[in-house]
Amino acid sequence: MSQTATQTSQQAQTVLDDEQVxxxxxxxxFYAVNIARVHEIIRLQQITVIPGAPEFVEGxxxxxGKVIPVLDLRKRFHLNVSEHTRSSRIVVVELSNQTIGLIVxxxxxxxxxxxxxxxxxxxxxxxxxxxxxxxxxxxxNRLIVLLDIDKVLSILEQQQIExxxxx
Amino acid sequence: xxxxxxxxxxxxxxxTPEELNLFxxxxxEQLEILNQDILRLEQEGDSNSELLQEIFRAAHTLKGSSxxxxxxxxxxxxxxxxxxxxxxxxxxxxxxxxxxxLLLQSLDVLRTLLDEVTTGVESEITIxxxxxxxxxxxxxxNKTEPDPQAAAPKESPVKPAKEAKPKLEDFISxxxxxxxxxxxxxNCLMPPGRALxxxxxxxxxxxxxxxxxxxxxxxxxxxxxxxxxxxxxxLAAQMDGIEQALTIVLEKIPEIKVISCKAAGAFGAAADTxxxxxxxxxxxxxxxxxxxxMPAVRALQAIIAAGKFGTVITxxxxxxxxxxxxxxxxxxxxxxxxxxxxxxxxxxxxxxAVNHIPELMFVESEQASPETKAVEGSATKNSATAVEKITxxxxxxxxxxxxxxxxTESETQIKTGATASHAPRMVRIDVERLDALxxxxxxxxxxxxxxxxxxxxxxxxxxxxxxxxDLTETSRRLTRLSDDLQVEVMRSRMLPIESVFSKFPRLVxxxxxxxxxxxxxxxxxxxxxxxxxxxxxxxxxIIHLLRNSIDHGIETEEERTAIGKNPVGQIRLSARHEENxxxxxxxxxxxxxxxxxxxxxxxSKGLISSESASHMGNREALELIFLSxxxxxxxxxxxxxxxxxxxxxxxxxxxxxxxxxxxxxxGQGTRFTVRLPLTLAIIRALLINVGSQVYALPLNSxxxxxxxxxxxxxxxxxxxxxxxxxxVLPLIRLAEFFDGKIERNTSADAREFIVAxxxxxxxxxxxxxxxxxxxxxxxxxLGNVFRASNGxxxxxxxxxxxxxxxxxxxxxxxQIINAExxxxxx
Numbered sequence: 005m006s007q008t009a010t011q012t013s014q015q016a017q018t019v020l021d022d023e024q025v026x027x028x029x030x031x032x033x034f035y036a037v038n039i040a041r042v043h044e045i046i047r048l049q050q051i052t053v054i055p056g057a058p059e060f061v062e063g064x065x066x067x068x069g070k071v072i073p074v075l076d077l078r079k080r081f082h083l084n085v086s087e088h089t090r091s092s093r094i095v096v097v098e099l100s101n102q103t104i105g106l107i108v109x110x111x112x113x114x115x116x117x118x119x120x121x122x123x124x125x126x127x128x129x130x131x132x133x134x135x136x137x138x139x140x141x142x143x144x145n146r147l148i149v150l151l152d153i154d155k156v157l158s159i160l161e162q163q164q165i166e167x168x169x170x171x
Numbered sequence: 172x173x174x175x176x177x178x179x180x181x182x183x184x185x186x187t188p189e190e191l192n193l194f195x196x197x198x199x200e201q202l203e204i205l206n207q208d209i210l211r212l213e214q215e216g217d218s219n220s221e222l223l224q225e226i227f228r229a230a231h232t233l234k235g236s237s238x239x240x241x242x243x244x245x246x247x248x249x250x251x252x253x254x255x256x257x258x259x260x261x262x263x264x265x266x267x268x269x270x271x272x273l274l275l276q277s278l279d280v281l282r283t284l285l286d287e288v289t290t291g292v293e294s295e296i297t298i299x300x301x302x303x304x305x306x307x308x309x310x311x312x313n314k315t316e317p318d319p320q321a322a323a324p325k326e327s328p329v330k331p332a333k334e335a336k337p338k339l340e341d342f343i344s345x346x347x348x349x350x351x352x353x354x355x356x357x358n359c360l361m362p363p364g365r366a367l368x369x370x371x372x373x374x375x376x377x378x379x380x381x382x383x384x385x386x387x388x389x390x391x392x393x394x395x396x397x398x399x400x401x402x403x404x405x406l407a408a409q410m411d412g413i414e415q416a417l418t419i420v421l422e423k424i425p426e427i428k429v430i431s432c433k434a435a436g437a438f439g440a441a442a443d444t445x446x447x448x449x450x451x452x453x454x455x456x457x458x459x460x461x462x463x464x465m466p467a468v469r470a471l472q473a474i475i476a477a478g479k480f481g482t483v484i485t486x487x488x489x490x491x492x493x494x495x496x497x498x499x500x501x502x503x504x505x506x507x508x509x510x511x512x513x514x515x516x517x518x519x520x521x522x523x524a525v526n527h528i529p530e531l532m533f534v535e536s537e538q539a540s541p542e543t544k545a546v547e548g549s550a551t552k553n554s555a556t557a558v559e560k561i562t563x564x565x566x567x568x569x570x571x572x573x574x575x576x577x578x579t580e581s582e583t584q585i586k587t588g589a590t591a592s593h594a595p596r597m598v599r600i601d602v603e604r605l606d607a608l609x610x611x612x613x614x615x616x617x618x619x620x621x622x623x624x625x626x627x628x629x630x631x632x633x634x635x636x637x638x639x640x641d642l643t644e645t646s647r648r649l650t651r652l653s654d655d656l657q658v659e660v661m662r663s664r665m666l667p668i669e670s671v672f673s674k675f676p677r678l679v680x681x682x683x684x685x686x687x688x689x690x691x692x693x694x695x696x697x698x699x700x701x702x703x704x705x706x707x708x709x710x711x712x713i714i715h716l717l718r719n720s721i722d723h724g725i726e727t728e729e730e731r732t733a734i735g736k737n738p739v740g741q742i743r744l745s746a747r748h749e750e751n752x753x754x755x756x757x758x759x760x761x762x763x764x765x766x767x768x769x770x771x772x773x774x775s776k777g778l779i780s781s782e783s784a785s786h787m788g789n790r791e792a793l794e795l796i797f798l799s800x801x802x803x804x805x806x807x808x809x810x811x812x813x814x815x816x817x818x819x820x821x822x823x824x825x826x827x828x829x830x831x832x833x834x835x836x837x838g839q840g841t842r843f844t845v846r847l848p849l850t851l852a853i854i855r856a857l858l859i860n861v862g863s864q865v866y867a868l869p870l871n872s873x874x875x876x877x878x879x880x881x882x883x884x885x886x887x888x889x890x891x892x893x894x895x896x897x898x899v900l901p902l903i904r905l906a907e908f909f910d911g912k913i914e915r916n917t918s919a920d921a922r923e924f925i926v927a928x929x930x931x932x933x934x935x936x937x938x939x940x941x942x943x944x945x946x947x948x949x950x951x952x953l954g955n956v957f958r959a960s961n962g963x964x965x966x967x968x969x970x971x972x973x974x975x976x977x978x979x980x981x982x983x984x985x986q987i988i989n990a991e992x993x994x995x996x997x
Contacts, residue, residue: 050973052864052966052973052974052975052976053864054953054957054963054966054976055908055909055910055961055962055963055976056909056957056961056962056963057956057957058956061956061957063974064953064957064966064974065974066968066972066973066974069613069614069617069968070951071951071952071953071954071966071968071974072954073953073954073956073957102954104956157956
């Protein structure tokens with residue numbers, strides 16, 4: 005029991021530390037992913053559509069010989085879908101067992117977020133599914149949503165399994 | 172480990188982890204050889220002395236090396252098995268089913284014991300009963316059939332390996348006795364074990380003619396108290412550095428100390444007069460004709476001839492090599508001979524004698540100078556012997572580093588040394604490294620295609636055509652090189668299918684025994700090579716097919732006799748290459764498959780409707796066997812017939828981009844044909860366009876591509892089809908298949924591109940927007956996200972870096988069939 009307590013406090017400790025994140029915008033909102041998880045940021049390239057893929061999966065791209073799936077975060081978060089622009093980018097992130105690309109409207113900066121500026125996610129904030137969120141950072145005059153990148157896909161996979169079970 | 176009984180005992184071995192790995196891989200090889208050969212023994216009986224020797228040698232090696240690392244249980248069991256094999260080899264014990272059963276059982280147990288080396292934990296298996304049974308075979312035999320040889324097997328239980336030798340050494344006066352004295356440490360806890368290790372180590376160098384304490388005491392030496400060991404070793408041939416090699420090998424055994432190791436003067440003058448003889452030694456070389464059918468005999472004749480005029484000190488090939496027929500026609504026999512007559516006379520006599528022997532030719536003779544000898548030993552003039560010497564030294568060195576099964580290794584190395592020019596030079600490579608290499612080649616293939624594309628795009632779009640030409644030329648060269656590289660890498664990953672097939676004879680034998688059927692199992696095309704990754708995955712489907720044939724295919728003996736068939740059933744497993752595929756047939760001469768029965772069964776199981784059953788042709792009915800939940804066995808047996816069989820087989824084969832079909836004739840038998848690509852990583856594909864996107868179709872499922880008039884497309888039951896050479900080819904529009912959109916080009920003079928594809932016996936036509944062409948593609952997995960995607964099996968990276976989905980032809984054809992079926996009743 006004391007062990008559990010230590011673990012919890014350790015987790016709390018990590019959250020309390022400063023965090024370096026990559027900030028990008030999707031539908032005029034700012035989102036951030038821990039910099040350690042970002043593999044690279046690339047320009048939008050031609051995406052191959054895979055027939056029968058889930059709707060929010062845009063398709064696949066060839067990342068130097070490796071074929072990786074690309075997700076549109078707008079679709080993932082059920083936001084308005086718009087045409088990709090010149091500033092659109094693919095943020096390539098490493099998940100525990102695979103690499104995926106996230107299409108964002110633009111990448112703005114790399115920031116250091118002090119831990120005391122982060123609030124726990126509230127279901128009411130930002131209008132997107134709070135399951136994907138790790139917290140909300142209040143910085144000067146803007147809010148940055150910290151994404152829980154593993155959940156973005158794990159929830160996706162769960163839905164997939166459900167979907168294929170129905171089929 | 173705590174909590175388990177004594178079976179969980181930790182094991183320690185006298186070897187480093189690397190040595191243990193070597194021991195494991197060698198052990199597996201020996202077990203594999205034994206497995207195959209013992210089955211052959213069952214079939215061929217004990218008339219094939221070569222086979223018997225091979226079996227015996229494998230068992231002996233296994234015993235030696237397991238003794239060397241101190242795996243007592245393994246050494247004990249191999250010893251019992253070896254004793255039985257020795258009797259079989261000497262024809263004092265007949266080959267019986269019981270004997271084979273016991274030997275095969277021993278192999279199974281040995282495999283478990285070998286696994287103990289990996290896990291380091293003693294398994295629960297017991298060997299005593301098996302050892303008793305094996306010994307029982309021998310003892311029982313002794314009672315019924317008193318044979319002087321068999322009656323006294325204990326006299327030389329450890330050394331029979333060399334015993335069956337013809338008295339070849341007697342022809343060569345150069346056989347040498349070495350006396351070796353060792354001491355076992357006072358504090359040693361298990362003197363018998365150390366003594367046995369020493370015995371085995373020494374034995375690798377030759378025949379032990381005398382041992383104190385005697386071999387049987389050492390072997391069973393419960394009451395071995397002596398701490399001093401004395402061996403007299405009869406070397407097959409003189410070898411330089413033997414003393415060092417022996418000493419080092421022995422000193423690697425813990426608690427063993429070499430007191431002395433010296434040549435004895437007992438046999439002939441050779442060893443004794445080593446120095447004086449060598450002073451006069453003559454190097455002789457005799458060539459064996461390249462067309463000689465039995466070089467070993469000629470080599471022996473040459474040595475005997477030389478023996479008439481002097482003392483043969485060394486020879487390459489050695490007596491042992493000759494004995495084991497390790498002599499290659501077209502090579503020279505090199506000898507060191509100490510003449511017993513004046514040199515000129517000796518050379519003339521020898522030349523005369525040798526040239527009178529057919530297929531032999533005296534090449535040269537040269538007196539070795541004493542100075543050289545003093546420095547480098549008598550073998551310097553004789554390159555082959557020099558190799559032998561160096562190898563012996565290397566062995567000594569390497570033994571110093573790797574004391575692993577020291578003796579075994581030195582034996583092989585010395586032998587290799589003697590036949591250095593003929594031995595295949597092999598390197599063991601980790602499979603992962605080969606996989607990495609294959610991936611890199613895949614990348615290279617992508618890039619060279621891209622380069623070729625850039626070159627063709629530049630053509631005509633630049634002011635400097637010379638550079639473009641240069642680029643084109645370079646790209647062509649690169650294509651050639653990477654093609655060659657790809658072929659080489661693929662070949663290095665290839666295995667003979669024997670590696671898969673080798674375990675089947677045993678399997679068939681056991682299963683046949685279980686169902687009391689007699690089956691003649693024929694394996695053909697064992698040498699057919701296929702990619703390692705395919706080989707790894709093809710085993711299970713074949714096992715399933717074999718099980719089906721044994722259980723359902725072949726009739727019982729009574730049934731067969733009743734209908735006038737040979738009571739012994741036949742199953743033929745064959746492999747061959749056909750184009751870029753490997754084709755495996757599993758064929759039995761059983762009662763065949765009745766399509767009507769299949770239909771009835773499927774109907775009763777509710778897998779098909781009575782409506783569709785009545786429409787079903789024979790071919791279609793046979794396909795029912797691949798439906799999931801289908802089993803035709805009247806009763807469920809533990810061999811097969813759980814009803815999960817053939818659909819799994821088909822699914823697994825299709826995962827490998829392969830296909831399975833069957834042909835059957837009632838009363839005559841059934842043949843399943845499995846077709847597989849040679850490799851899984853790179854395939855040839857037909858690229859097509861649908862909408863704005865490129866798709867790849869694996870070429871092995873493409874029959875042909877056609878262009879037809881839109882008006883030729885018929886609508887049958889509201890389903891599009893065309894007639895292709897008398898057969899109806901159902902069509903599917905890929906654009907609709909993927910998007911669900913229906914945009915039919917209704918203008919009558921429009922043309923459509925159709926790619927006819929097949930899956931098993933089924934055909935279908937895919938309507939595509941345009942054809943692009945053939946290309947080699949590298950298959951990439953799309954990952955879990957696209958698990959549910961129907962109709963796509965993977966992704967291919969094309970020359971321009973784009974990804975093209977690879978179409979899953981089986982899934983698409985299934986869809987066509989389902990659509991057809993749905994519409995038929997309408």
